[in-house]
Amino acid sequence: MTGSFRRFGQYDVILLRDGLFEAPAEVLVHADGDAARQRAIETWGRPTLQVDVNCFALRDGDGITLVDAGTGTSWGPKYGHARSALLEAGMTPNQIRRILLTHIHGDHALGLFDGDAPYFPNAEVFVPERDFAFFTDPAARQTIPEARRSGFAIAEQLQRIYGSRIRRIGEGPVFAGIEARSLPGHTPGHSGYLVRGEKESLLIWGDALHLGDLQPGDPKIGLVFDLDAEMAARTRRAILEEAASEGWTVAGGHITGFGRVERVSEAYRIVPA
Ligand SMILES: [Zn+2]
Numbered sequence: 001m002t003g004s005f006r007r008f009g010q011y012d013v014i015l016l017r018d019g020l021f022e023a024p025a026e027v028l029v030h031a032d033g034d035a036a037r038q039r040a041i042e043t044w045g046r047p048t049l050q051v052d053v054n055c056f057a058l059r060d061g062d063g064i065t066l067v068d069a070g071t072g073t074s075w076g077p078k079y080g081h082a083r084s085a086l087l088e089a090g091m092t093p094n095q096i097r098r099i100l101l102t103h104i105h106g107d108h109a110l111g112l113f114d115g116d117a118p119y120f121p122n123a124e125v126f127v128p129e130r131d132f133a134f135f136t137d138p139a140a141r142q143t144i145p146e147a148r149r150s151g152f153a154i155a156e157q158l159q160r161i162y163g164s165r166i167r168r169i170g171e172g173p174v175f176a177g178i179e180a181r182s183l184p185g186h187t188p189g190h191s192g193y194l195v196r197g198e199k200e201s202l203l204i205w206g207d208a209l210h211l212g213d214l215q216p217g218d219p220k221i222g223l224v225f226d227l228d229a230e231m232a233a234r235t236r237r238a239i240l241e242e243a244a245s246e247g248w249t250v251a252g253g254h255i256t257g258f259g260r261v262e263r264v265s266e267a268y269r270i271v272p273a
Helices: 034-044 081-088 106-112 129-135 150-165 229-246
Strands: 006-008 011-024 028-030 048-060 063-067 096-100 124-128 166-169 172-175 178-182 191-195 202-204 221-223 249-251 259-264 267-272
Touching: 011 081, 011 106, 028 034, 048 081, 048 106, 106 150, 124 129, 124 150, 129 150, 129 166, 150 166, 221 229, 229 259, 229 267
Parallel strands: 063 096, 096 124, 124 166, 202 249
Antiparallel strands: 006 011, 011 048, 028 221, 048 063, 172 178, 178 191, 191 202, 249 259, 259 267
């Protein structure tokens, strides 16, 4: 699962593949309602969805930063390969200085933990402020279905294990060459990270979209895992448009590899970069 580093601005970036997530096609939703949802499922044409689970390592002269942390050992032996990919790329958990979370979901955050200890003992964890506020609010817990509540337990674990090393961040520059972009909908504080380069910039857009060969063609297609489906659909269209017009390279929690967004009539497609 070793990849090769790509250069964006001051960072060498490597994609760490954690595993392959499978779900029935019934997890698809559509902002225009049930008939549109049925059409989306037919267009997909397969009984299951299969998407990569990714996180990223960014290396510069100042150390190593991760964007998301994979699942660790929490999702069993089919997952957690980001840890071995990190080692194969010549980096150890002790060397990780900073971790940027796109949002507080298990496939992005559980890799932070080694039981009740931090897997990255020397790292600060940067968390979008609005996700932190939401997933630590007992009242917010009641507003979403039981099956979607895992983020609350993870936020509790995060506070217990990383404590004073948590940094809550808003939109804008986080540190040299990296900006947080608010991409709400999948979760309230869901964020992407834009790695600015003079020649080429990289947007790591987290879970703004999951299916790189379906959702760009119809950004109103979502997954039940989007907590606010309508907001997620608006965010998805807006960030696809911005990525296309800016010419950014894109990558994320679940699309395959690195891509570029192109406009196709009223919608978009992702081509490999
Ligand atoms: Zn995810």
